[in-house]
Amino acid sequence: MPRIKQETASNAPTRVSPGSARSVLLTLLGEFVHPTHESTWTSTLLYAFHGIGIAEKSARQAIARAAAAGWIENDREGRRASWRLTASADALITEGSRRVRGIRSSVDSWQGEWVVLYISLPETRRADRLRVYRALSWLGFGNPTPGLWICPHADRAEAARKMVEEMGLTGHTIALNAQSLGFGVSERALVAQAWDLQSISSHYDELVKRFGGLRPRSDEATFFAHIELVNELQRLPSIDPGLPVPLLPADWQGTRAANRLNELRARWRDAAHAHWRSVSREHD
Incomplete structure (x- = not known):
């Protein structure tokens, strides 16, 4: 050199x-x-x-x-x-x-639309939890409560789908598009919990x-x-x-x-x- x-x-x-x-x-x-x-x-x-x-x-x-x-x-x-x-x-x-x-x-x-994932991994896949955390954090998802992931960018749904499938998480994932109903925890409070x-x-x-x-x-x-x-x-x-x-x-x-x-x-x-x-x- x-x-x-x-x-x-x-x-x-x-x-x-x-x-x-x-x-x-x-x-x-x-x-x-x-x-x-x-x-x-x-x-x-x-x-x-x-x-x-x-x-x-x-x-x-x-x-x-x-x-x-x-x-x-x-x-x-x-x-x-x-x-x-x-x-x-x-x-x-x-x-x-x-x-x-x-x-x-x-x-x-913002139109108020959330991409919501609930991922529940069995004890046999505890090692995958860090991988899930890193992958979803990179995509802009937050984690307000254990297992629950939210993202206010509707266009990230496809990337999340690919991640879930590539990591073999399909059978452990519930995926939804959602909007707030105006009661319960406010969206700002939810953001404060997630990030x-x-x-x-x-x-x-x-x-x-x-x-x-x-x-x-x-x-x-x-x-x-x-x-x-x-x-x-x-x-x-x-x-x-x-x-x-x-x-x-x-x-x-x-x-x-x-x-x-x-x-x-x-x-x-x-x-x-x-x-x-x-x-x-x-x-x-």
Whole structure:
């Protein structure tokens, strides 16, 4: 791997943990590889990983696991390897990008329709509960009481159906479209039970504080800051369900914070992509 002097941004953000290598790889593939569908060298990926503090061993493991999962395919030139996206990775990245954009477009005129799932797993499938939690959280579902999942986005029903079928949960799931009858627990109270809005708001505050004060001093520093910012934005669907405006508190700051973060992303994008292309050419 060519030796390139690396710079960091002024007041650089806290480096991501080695356990996030898989997430960072998806960020690199989605941000820099997916738009052009060109292949990328292992050395270019390792350079990006190293610049944000992820050890080479963890980076190589993430690449190997992505290949084993069918996200990327290998092309070799002697002892060197380059990688291209597979159709399944293309679909995964496209859907992830759609979900990230969906957070920013909170629905102003909500029709009051909920997608409701009740999933009851037997003791023999306790290990699947965490998988269900992660999958439904990613789709924007909240969990107000054990076994009950709600989502105010009617268009997520099809994705929920696929998840239920792929995880073999059909016989354990009751799925309904529903509207409030106007009595019992109010919809705002239901939202408060299903999602921790204070924690979501605090998460946005931390991200704005972390990235808003950065002043990258070079294209390379901008490149690394951009990777970390995009990585955080791509995690948001698991944290923020993108609730319709009528269900949000009057003083909700999440939308404003998300807009600020995306302004930074747009500001850094051109320099970051130019640096990626420059590094790719040098490694080539």
